[in-house]
Amino acid sequence: MIDRTMKEKSLNQKTVAIWFTGLSGSGKTTLAENIEKVLFSMGYLTQILDGDTLRLGLNQNLGFSEQDREENIRRVAEISKLFINSGIICINSFISPTHKIQQLARDIIDREHFIEIFLSASLEICEKRDVKGLYKEARNGNIKNFTGIDSLYEIPINPDLEINTGVLSVEESVVKCLEVIIHRISK
Amino acid sequence: MIDRTMKEKSLNQKTVAIWFTGLSGSGKTTLAENIEKVLFSMGYLTQILDGDTLRLGLNQNLGFSEQDREENIRRVAEISKLFINSGIICINSFISPTHKIQQLARDIIDREHFIEIFLSASLEICEKRDVKGLYKEARNGNIKNFTGIDSLYEIPINPDLEINTGVLSVEESVVKCLEVIIHRISK
Numbered sequence: 001m002i003d004r005t006m007k008e009k010s011l012n013q014k015t016v017a018i019w020f021t022g023l024s025g026s027g028k029t030t031l032a033e034n035i036e037k038v039l040f041s042m043g044y045l046t047q048i049l050d051g052d053t054l055r056l057g058l059n060q061n062l063g064f065s066e067q068d069r070e071e072n073i074r075r076v077a078e079i080s081k082l083f084i085n086s087g088i089i090c091i092n093s094f095i096s097p098t099h100k101i102q103q104l105a106r107d108i109i110d111r112e113h114f115i116e117i118f119l120s121a122s123l124e125i126c127e128k129r130d131v132k133g134l135y136k137e138a139r140n141g142n143i144k145n146f147t148g149i150d151s152l153y154e155i156p157i158n159p160d161l162e163i164n165t166g167v168l169s170v171e172e173s174v175v176k177c178l179e180v181i182i183h184r185i186s187k
Numbered sequence: 188m189i190d191r192t193m194k195e196k197s198l199n200q201k202t203v204a205i206w207f208t209g210l211s212g213s214g215k216t217t218l219a220e221n222i223e224k225v226l227f228s229m230g231y232l233t234q235i236l237d238g239d240t241l242r243l244g245l246n247q248n249l250g251f252s253e254q255d256r257e258e259n260i261r262r263v264a265e266i267s268k269l270f271i272n273s274g275i276i277c278i279n280s281f282i283s284p285t286h287k288i289q290q291l292a293r294d295i296i297d298r299e300h301f302i303e304i305f306l307s308a309s310l311e312i313c314e315k316r317d318v319k320g321l322y323k324e325a326r327n328g329n330i331k332n333f334t335g336i337d338s339l340y341e342i343p344i345n346p347d348l349e350i351n352t353g354v355l356s357v358e359e360s361v362v363k364c365l366e367v368i369i370h371r372i373s374k
Binding site: 001002007011037046047058079081082083086087 | 193232236262268270274275
């Protein structure tokens with residue numbers, strides 16, 4: 001059997017799941033894409049798992065009820081485990097709104113391979129940005145159960161890193177992430 | 188954005204999903220593991236997706252009804268797509284009993300990246316082997332909807348390769364697979 005250790009050796013990297021949590025508009029996808037770019041330039045192989053993308057494919061049969069959000073995260077965490085078993089660094093961008101959901105991801109993936117990064121831009125800033133126009137829709141009542149508006153976001157209890165993406169630039173945020181990530185993935 | 192082409196280039200391989208279909212006991216998992224071993228020794232990065240393994244994790248909330256079998260394959264095909272997007276060769280071992288299910292996998296993954304290999308060992312031989320003791324359980328009525336016993340297996344219409352694993356050895360079968368695979372994955 002070709003196991004994770006052999007694949008990590010072949011790829012010259014150690015694998016982790018980097019898990020971005022934060023409100024819609026806090027910069028999860030932007031940071032994921034920028035970190036993948038930098039890591040790729042350094043020779044690391046990564047895979048981005050993103051809420052929007054997965055809801056078009058694997059999770060297209062899930063809604064936004066509490067139960068469906070949990071199932072969404074459960075599936076993503078299980079997929080992350082598959083990528084980890086292949087030696088690949090997994091970069092996950094999911095709101096992950098509740099402590100229960102944050103813990104679920106951590107439990108499935110396991111502590112050793114899990115890096116939780118909380119993007120703490122405030123609701124005011126995320127709503128002001130409103131890149132996808134979703135906050136406006138939620139305020140108008142066209143989207144129900146929208147995190148921050150009529151659905152809870154519970155601040156992570158003990159993340160590996162918190163970045164105030166309401167204040168720091170993308171470049172500054174990338175550097176902060178790399179400080180935490182690099183020693184976990186280099187052989 | 189770091190896309191599939193860039194990752195394939197970095198890994199020095201082209202990606203496909205190799206999809207083994209056939210009865211329980213026809214040798215899907217054995218062949219998958221042996222092919223992974225050979226491809227790894229040649230420098231290729233692969234990931235095995237296997238019915239038994241996935242039903243312990245991602246698909247633990249699915250049973251064996253027709254609907255659940257379809258959802259099982261739908262999820263696996265969507266995950267294969269994620270691996271393909273990472274430039275990784277995906278080796279899938281799933282009974283995939285009906286034409287509808289075989290077509291579903293092909294449609295989701297897309298023709299260009301799909302290699303269907305039908306392991307055509309007969310029911311008699313698979314049942315005689317009964318490595319996991321499942322046929323005995325099914326005959327005793329302890330397992331319902333067991334493919335080949337009280338649930339249908341529809342022979343694939345136009346597989347890329349058929350291997351009679353009731354006659355050929357593992358080594359002979361591996362060579363036959365490689366003949367079909369190698370020119371699809373080499374740069």
